Amino acid sequence: MKKRVVLPPYIFWLVTFVLVPMSLVVYFAFTDKNGNFSLSNLNDVFLYSNVFLRSIWLGFIATSFCFLIGYPTAYIISRVNIKCRKFLIAMIMLPMWTNFLLKTYAWMTILEERGFVSCFFQFLGIGKFSLINTSSAVVFGMVYNFITYMILPIYSVLIRNDRHLVEAAQDLGANQLKIFLKVTFPLSLPGVIAGIAMVFVPSVSTFVLSKMLGGGKDLLIGDIIDMQFLGSVYNPCLGSAISLVLMILVFICSGIMNQFVKREERTVIAL
Amino acid sequence: MIFSFNSSKSRILWTGFTFEWYKSLFEDKEILKSLNNTLFVAFTASIFATIIGTIAAAGILKLNKYYQKVILSVTRLPLINPEIVNGISLMLLFVFIHKKTGFFEQGIFTLILSHITFCLPYVVLSVIPKLRQLTPNIYEAALDLGCTPFSAFLKVVLREIMPGVVTGGIMAFTVSIDDFVVSYFTGGAVQTLSISIYSMSKRSISPKINALSTLLFLSTLILLIIINFRESKENIKKKELI
Numbered sequence: 365m366k367k368r369v370v371l372p373p374y375i376f377w378l379v380t381f382v383l384v385p386m387s388l389v390v391y392f393a394f395t396d397k398n399g400n401f402s403l404s405n406l407n408d409v410f411l412y413s414n415v416f417l418r419s420i421w422l423g424f425i426a427t428s429f430c431f432l433i434g435y436p437t438a439y440i441i442s443r444v445n446i447k448c449r450k451f452l453i454a455m456i457m458l459p460m461w462t463n464f465l466l467k468t469y470a471w472m473t474i475l476e477e478r479g480f481v482s483c484f485f486q487f488l489g490i491g492k493f494s495l496i497n498t499s500s501a502v503v504f505g506m507v508y509n510f511i512t513y514m515i516l517p518i519y520s521v522l523i524r525n526d527r528h529l530v531e532a533a534q535d536l537g538a539n540q541l542k543i544f545l546k547v548t549f550p551l552s553l554p555g556v557i558a559g560i561a562m563v564f565v566p567s568v569s570t571f572v573l574s575k576m577l578g579g580g581k582d583l584l585i586g587d588i589i590d591m592q593f594l595g596s597v598y599n600p601c602l603g604s605a606i607s608l609v610l611m612i613l614v615f616i617c618s619g620i621m622n623q624f625v626k627r628e629e630r631t632v633i634a635l
Numbered sequence: 636m637i638f639s640f641n642s643s644k645s646r647i648l649w650t651g652f653t654f655e656w657y658k659s660l661f662e663d664k665e666i667l668k669s670l671n672n673t674l675f676v677a678f679t680a681s682i683f684a685t686i687i688g689t690i691a692a693a694g695i696l697k698l699n700k701y702y703q704k705v706i707l708s709v710t711r712l713p714l715i716n717p718e719i720v721n722g723i724s725l726m727l728l729f730v731f732i733h734k735k736t737g738f739f740e741q742g743i744f745t746l747i748l749s750h751i752t753f754c755l756p757y758v759v760l761s762v763i764p765k766l767r768q769l770t771p772n773i774y775e776a777a778l779d780l781g782c783t784p785f786s787a788f789l790k791v792v793l794r795e796i797m798p799g800v801v802t803g804g805i806m807a808f809t810v811s812i813d814d815f816v817v818s819y820f821t822g823g824a825v826q827t828l829s830i831s832i833y834s835m836s837k838r839s840i841s842p843k844i845n846a847l848s849t850l851l852f853l854s855t856l857i858l859l860i861i862i863n864f865r866e867s868k869e870n871i872k873k874k875e876l877i
Contacts (some may be wrong), residue, residue, distance in 0.1 A: 569717030
């Protein structure tokens with residue numbers, strides 16, 4: 365009886381503010397400036413294919429770094445005692461609670477030409493070393509901003525794992541490396557996949573980072589979309605087309621990830 | 636952060652200790668106004684999102700499996716979508732409606748609407764697990780004892796799922812405060828804190844930003860400590876009860 369009263373407002377909300385806007389993106393992607401159906405916008409998207417490739421490439425590098433740093437961190441945190449663990453998790457969450465722009469701004473200072481990092485390298489005698497306005501700075505910003513999203517899912521999976529499985533493997537004569545490769549790592553895969561998805565999607569679609577850290581030289585997809593809507597070249601149709609492609613890319617990614625996780629779960633259950 | 640106390644404008648050289656930037660921060664009307672806007676939007680959006688989301692979560696669980704799946708995946712859409720796509724799709728909607736009807740001019744109202752939209756999934760997804768844990772008999776018992784469905788929900792169910800509701804609300808609040816991308820596209824001329832930081836960092840380097848970040852950092856740190864403290868207190872209470 366209750367559901368009749370309770371749900372319609374929410375469904376209405378979802379339709380107006382989630383589904384309708386998304387279909388508007390699709391609609392604008394397929395129309396030209398006069399409102400006629402056209403495919404030219406989607407054609408134009410290919411002009412930006414190098415931007416797409418660059419974004420995906422930078423996102424890929426950032427995700428790999430996040431994984432390489434994040435997995436050992438999550439692993440170590442899941443091993444220490446509870447008090448230590450709580451403290452470490454709080455330390456990792458802390459940057460998440462500060463505004464993302466402020467963090468990036470702080471890094472601008474540190475990476476800049478006369479900043480901390482370059483002074484440090486000068487001190488070591490390597491010479492002047494400026495990171496700001498390069499793509500490495502952008503990747504660095506991505507890694508720094510999104511690594512929490514890699515550590516937390518992996519940590520939460522690792523912590524839930526059954527310790528007895530590791531002990532069983534030890535009893536059966538596996539060494540530490542083998543235990544890790546054959547027991548711990550496969551069991552933590554769902555967390556790894558969730559982490560990868562949570563880092564990759566925002567890295568690919570980010571748009572302030574490249575402006576602030578990259579000096580606006582290497583444009584990313586986000587910057588192009590921003591330019592089409594609020595920037596100098598006002599062309600919402602093309603902007604929508606680019607966003608549509610981005611949206612589809614992300615959906616394909618998350619679809620593959622989902623498939624993968626489900627299969628993992630199934631094999632775990634089957635075992 | 637340390638440099639917020641530095642008296643020179645440089646971010647590298649340390650010339651002396653001063654509170655001057657804090658003073659000028661509090662005299663900067665633009666920043667104060669945007670802080671005001673941010674807090675107002677975050678409060679309204681998170682409260683509305685909490686109310687709508689909680690009720691919706693209760694409704695969703697009453698549906699059969701198929702519809703549950705459909706609605707939940709639509710709920711998750713704003714989380715899966717890149718933020719920038721959320722932002723521009725909402726902007727297109729508001730511009731479109733504005734062109735057709737003249738309502739929904741971009742401003743604080745559209746900002747709140749879009750913030751509610753991307754806060755909702757957090758609330759719904761943190762309330763639903765709590766509702767699943769609930770024994771369905773409690774609600775029925777309350778009905779048998781003569782409650783109307785509404786008061787039964789309010790007095791019995793809501794009390795049980797409160798932790799989930801509060802977590803969802805806090806999450807919505809922090810997400811809303813922290814948001815830049817969506818506000819950037821849907822806020823029109825209204826400045827939130829993130830947007831004014833963005834434009835400040837574009838224009839020139841002012842130590843006011845350092846002062847501001849110190850203050851924000853300290854306030855979130857205090858908030859976190861309070862939350863942790865309350866949690867450990869509750870744990871102690873629970874242990875005593877047992």
